[in-house]
Amino acid sequence: MAEKTIMLVCSAGMSTSLLVTKMQAASKARGMDTDIFAVSAAEADKYLASKEVDVLLLGPQVRFMKGQFEKKLADKNIPLDIINMQDYGKMNGENVLNRAIELMN
Numbered sequence: 564m565a566e567k568t569i570m571l572v573c574s575a576g577m578s579t580s581l582l583v584t585k586m587q588a589a590s591k592a593r594g595m596d597t598d599i600f601a602v603s604a605a606e607a608d609k610y611l612a613s614k615e616v617d618v619l620l621l622g623p624q625v626r627f628m629k630g631q632f633e634k635k636l637a638d639k640n641i642p643l644d645i646i647n648m649q650d651y652g653k654m655n656g657e658n659v660l661n662r663a664i665e666l667m668n
Contacts, residue, residue: 566596568615569663571646572607572632573622582646585656586663599660604628608635616641618666620659623648642666 569586573579579601590597602610604625610616619641621629626645636643644666650658 567617567663567667568598569600569660570607570610570614570616570619571599571601571622572604572619572625572628573601574624575603577601577603578624579622582651582654582656582659585654586660587656589657589660607632611635611639611641618642618644618663620663621645623651 571579571583583599583601586599587597590599600610607619611619616639619632619636621632621643623646629643629645632643644662646659647662649655650662
Protein backbone atom coordinates (compact mmCIF):
# COMPACT_ATOMS: atom_id res chain seq x y z
CA MET A 564 0.00 0.00 0.00
CA ALA A 565 1.21 3.51 -0.83
CA GLU A 566 2.39 5.72 1.98
CA LYS A 567 0.26 8.66 0.77
CA THR A 568 -2.84 8.63 -1.43
CA ILE A 569 -3.72 11.73 -3.45
CA MET A 570 -7.08 11.86 -5.20
CA LEU A 571 -7.80 14.40 -7.93
CA VAL A 572 -11.39 15.10 -8.93
CA CYS A 573 -12.42 16.67 -12.22
CA SER A 574 -15.58 16.75 -14.26
CA ALA A 575 -14.91 13.59 -16.28
CA GLY A 576 -11.74 12.13 -14.77
CA MET A 577 -9.99 12.46 -18.12
CA SER A 578 -8.45 15.92 -18.21
CA THR A 579 -6.54 15.32 -15.02
CA SER A 580 -4.87 12.11 -16.20
CA LEU A 581 -1.89 13.95 -17.72
CA LEU A 582 -1.47 15.93 -14.51
CA VAL A 583 -1.54 12.65 -12.54
CA THR A 584 1.24 11.28 -14.76
CA LYS A 585 3.35 14.39 -14.13
CA MET A 586 2.69 14.24 -10.38
CA GLN A 587 3.65 10.55 -10.32
CA ALA A 588 6.92 11.35 -12.09
CA ALA A 589 7.69 14.13 -9.59
CA SER A 590 6.85 11.81 -6.70
CA LYS A 591 9.05 9.03 -8.08
CA ALA A 592 11.95 11.47 -8.61
CA ARG A 593 11.73 12.30 -4.89
CA GLY A 594 11.61 8.64 -3.90
CA MET A 595 8.12 9.03 -2.45
CA ASP A 596 5.66 6.15 -2.17
CA THR A 597 2.38 7.60 -3.43
CA ASP A 598 -0.85 6.51 -5.03
CA ILE A 599 -2.02 9.41 -7.20
CA PHE A 600 -5.17 9.00 -9.24
CA ALA A 601 -7.97 11.01 -10.86
CA VAL A 602 -11.68 10.31 -10.85
CA SER A 603 -14.77 12.06 -12.14
CA ALA A 604 -16.88 14.00 -9.67
CA ALA A 605 -19.60 11.37 -10.15
CA GLU A 606 -17.24 8.57 -9.04
CA ALA A 607 -15.69 10.43 -6.10
CA ASP A 608 -18.07 9.09 -3.44
CA LYS A 609 -17.34 5.49 -4.41
CA TYR A 610 -13.59 6.03 -4.06
CA LEU A 611 -13.92 7.94 -0.80
CA ALA A 612 -15.88 5.01 0.63
CA SER A 613 -13.45 2.34 -0.54
CA LYS A 614 -9.97 3.92 -0.34
CA GLU A 615 -7.86 5.56 2.35
CA VAL A 616 -7.37 9.03 0.84
CA ASP A 617 -4.86 11.43 2.43
CA VAL A 618 -5.71 14.53 0.40
CA LEU A 619 -8.31 15.48 -2.21
CA LEU A 620 -7.66 18.09 -4.90
CA LEU A 621 -10.40 19.49 -7.10
CA GLY A 622 -9.72 20.48 -10.69
CA PRO A 623 -10.44 24.16 -11.44
CA GLN A 624 -13.41 23.15 -13.62
CA VAL A 625 -15.21 21.68 -10.57
CA ARG A 626 -14.26 24.40 -8.07
CA PHE A 627 -17.98 25.11 -7.63
CA MET A 628 -18.26 21.70 -5.90
CA LYS A 629 -15.90 22.61 -3.05
CA GLY A 630 -18.76 23.16 -0.57
CA GLN A 631 -20.26 19.76 -1.39
CA PHE A 632 -16.90 18.05 -0.87
CA GLU A 633 -16.27 19.93 2.38
CA LYS A 634 -19.51 18.41 3.72
CA LYS A 635 -18.58 14.92 2.49
CA LEU A 636 -15.12 15.14 4.06
CA ALA A 637 -16.14 16.82 7.33
CA ASP A 638 -15.92 13.64 9.40
CA LYS A 639 -13.06 12.06 7.44
CA ASN A 640 -10.25 14.50 8.30
CA ILE A 641 -9.15 14.66 4.63
CA PRO A 642 -7.67 18.01 3.52
CA LEU A 643 -9.30 19.56 0.44
CA ASP A 644 -8.16 22.26 -1.97
CA ILE A 645 -8.67 23.46 -5.52
CA ILE A 646 -5.75 22.94 -7.90
CA ASN A 647 -4.15 26.25 -8.84
CA MET A 648 -5.43 27.23 -12.28
CA GLN A 649 -1.98 28.17 -13.63
CA ASP A 650 -0.45 24.90 -12.43
CA TYR A 651 -3.37 22.99 -13.92
CA GLY A 652 -3.13 24.81 -17.25
CA LYS A 653 0.62 24.21 -17.47
CA MET A 654 0.23 20.64 -16.15
CA ASN A 655 2.83 21.46 -13.48
CA GLY A 656 2.82 18.19 -11.56
CA GLU A 657 5.67 19.32 -9.32
CA ASN A 658 3.75 22.32 -7.96
CA VAL A 659 0.51 20.40 -7.53
CA LEU A 660 2.39 17.64 -5.68
CA ASN A 661 4.01 20.28 -3.45
CA ARG A 662 0.57 21.65 -2.58
CA ALA A 663 -0.77 18.17 -1.79
CA ILE A 664 2.21 17.54 0.52
CA GLU A 665 1.63 20.90 2.26
CA LEU A 666 -2.00 19.97 2.90
CA MET A 667 -1.07 16.59 4.38
CA ASN A 668 1.45 18.04 6.84
